Amino acid sequence: MKYLLLIFLALNFKLYAQQQPDMDFPISIENPKYGVDKTALIGIDASHHNLHQLKTNFAPFAKLMCADGYNPISIEEITKQSLDPLNIFVISNALHSTNVGNWSRPIANAFSENEIDMLESWVENGGSLLVIADHMPFAGAANELAEKFGFSYEDGFVMKSGRSSWPPETYSKKAANLFETPITKGIDSIAAFTGSALMAPSDAIVIAKFPTTHRLLIPDVAWQFDESTVVKPTEKVVMGAILKYGKGKVAFFTEAAMFTAQIVQDEIKVGFNSPTAPQNVQFVLNTIHWLDSGLIVDRTDYSVKD
Template sequence: MNRKIMLIICLLTISHLFSQQIPDTIYSPEITVKMYPKKPGTTIHIDQGHHNFHTKNNRFLPFAKLVSKDGYKVTGFEGKFAKDKLKDLKILVISNALSENSRPPFVAPTESAFSKNEINNVKEWVKNGGSLFLIADHMPFAGASANLAKAFGFTFYDGFVMDPDDKGIFDFSRKNKMLSHNMITNGRNIKERINRIRTFTGQGFKTPEKATSILNLKKEYTVFMTDTMWVFNEKTPRISAENLSQGAVLEYGKGRIAVFGEAAMFTAQIAGRDRVKVGMNSAEAAENYQLLLNLIHWLDKVY
């Protein structure tokens, strides 16, 4: 069986599994030292006004439950990003947004999920002290958030990043040097220290010079720039993932922004007939939940 056929079979299998994702409602890791043990802490707003694939009460329910357990208050953000709606927010999470015109099959070029006015409002809000957690997965999600990312200097590639074995599973560790050493991966203490993170396909992106990359992709990985979601062949354009990131942070003006190119890593899902665990509940992703908490703490400016 040649590589092209293997790639198509692998991607179709991944697509089938991910199309049947449901939240793992029993996932609940222990938090040894809660940020706000007496509650309520800072309010986290999860965007669900832009046709998001991940929302507070659906596929990002494990995300919401985890940060709630840490003492945060979590609510959904409805509607557009108007100045008056953003001004009192401290932390805004946007995961896998799409434009209102998006319908499968998803084909290039991908339309922006956000208007120019919304992008300018979010940019100004961060510059004045807001904290943005922007998550945009593989095509079409990367393309839908590309203009918003560009406003902060990040370049999204609206494709799929794959490893040489075409499995689309990536392990970032201190040992393989794909996981960087910084205040987020080190945490506030030894119990918050992170040694390994797993991601599930997604995109790779270029970071601005002043950003700190947390998840570093290797030159052996490839970004497939397909013009149709989950459709690949020998003519599909591709670029090397060398010097690209799948997760990075940046201080911007008085605010902060965390940008990640894969969403399943921050939730816990059950997929397919075999009830495969995909995300933080996966045995190989046992430290992912701590990365999420560390990122939220950083966005909350507690360190």
Template sequence: MKILIMLFFLALSNYSFSQQVADTTYHPKIYDPLYETGKGPVVFIDEGHHNFHTKNGRYKAFANLLERDGYKVKAYQGNFDKQLLSEGNILVISNALNEINVNNWDLPNPSAFSESEIEVVTEWVRSGGSLFLIADHMPMAGAASDLALEFGFEFTNGFVFDTINRGPAYFNLKEKTLTKSVITKGRSSEESVAQIVTFTGQAFKIPDDATPVLTFDKKFVNMLPNKAWVFDDTTTRFNVEGWSQGAFKNYGKGRVVVFGEAAMFSAQLAGENKRKMGMNNEVAPENYQLLLNIIHWLDNVME
């Protein structure tokens, strides 16, 4: 059994991190575009912190979807700066890394952001900015944990797995693992979502003033290895029933959305067989609508 479990993890690792390219053919239907093309607010996608997902890279489908909804999507280069951030309305940070972990996914996993940058982002949100923080499993969770904690979210820098059904994790309204909220309802019945799928990632605790989107049930365990994707009998593990993989809250005059899995908002082709991973996967047809709903809430279109 132990050998089978290890083989599963190795297969999942290869699936997740084999050569990945953006699926440029992915163009899902937008029922009611919010803005005319190029007339919407500016959405920054962070590219200044060794990000695994970037505007024209693994998050090209993410950026394309928002641009089709009318937003002006721009890459954010360099350190977070008060003046530069003031030129945008929504900041997306996906899978940032500290420089020491770019090619080495062992512990330690220090912050991707300096203390002064964290202060700048926190004050920008408090003053009315909107932050979409996405941090996957180790080492990305560790790299974003200090920033997340400023808003009350506690990351654990691990990997979360379904102990019964191997593969993607399913969250739905029927089992109450997907929470009915302004974000899952959208602006109309066409925009409502009933089931969301994620691809590994991390589990985290949310503050009392946050609303969960994705909540783990008793099937899920969190594993905290010393090296990414390497698990053995000494690896710390514990049940994460009631923990979250997505949540949102108001913060001062601004808004924050936090998710613990990044591929769910991408559309990628992985490996030699060009396997679909992310919003373009047939098991995740509603993920793109959740992304649009999140951006609309961060844009203060939905209360």
């Protein structure tokens, strides 16, 4: 069984390395949030060696945001000037330079103390922040940022015990691991694709918890598991949570593919384009609409990015 698991995990890593954004996935929104004259800016972090950026693996997310009337822009540096015009700021799978191509411990914090303080101040004064940190090493790189808001990432892999098939994981209200929240109204189930784990503060609203069949694996090197790998239960960790923080809002999640659309090995659909994730598009829209800070700009002042 151990060798079967290792073969499966090696396949997962190969698939991960071959992922490409699925820009052909059709998106149609009957009543967009914003119209012809007004829009709202969604900043997507590109300043921390992010695996998911505006023109790479988060391009389908940006396409969805454009269809809803938002204007996604790339943020090359976190400063007061770059944050102030934003309705929402999205950070997905940030890394420190020392861990680019080196997914072994120690995993360095991706954010400077000044950046973390600046983001907290921005949220406290009305900003909205979406942080997504996937399995190791991304959760470790974002943990200090999460802790500033009362959250904590476990930098590992949440996986089903004895798994023998490719994800996704399905979270559903029927299974009682997807909860009725402001961002799951009208949604019965969502799918996610192998991520990390999150500890949320008591005043946060938990979106989903892991199935009881799952365990948290914490290896020394990403995707390399053996008898020495630390294994933890998942009863006290969650898949995602949201929180009102000062005058603003934050949302923390443990898996990035569920917010975008990707293809691996030229055929396997991973994300909201997957046939196993028919409600993920609406879930992403619900999340963004809950985070929406109400900051609107004239569309003529900003060009929509492709």
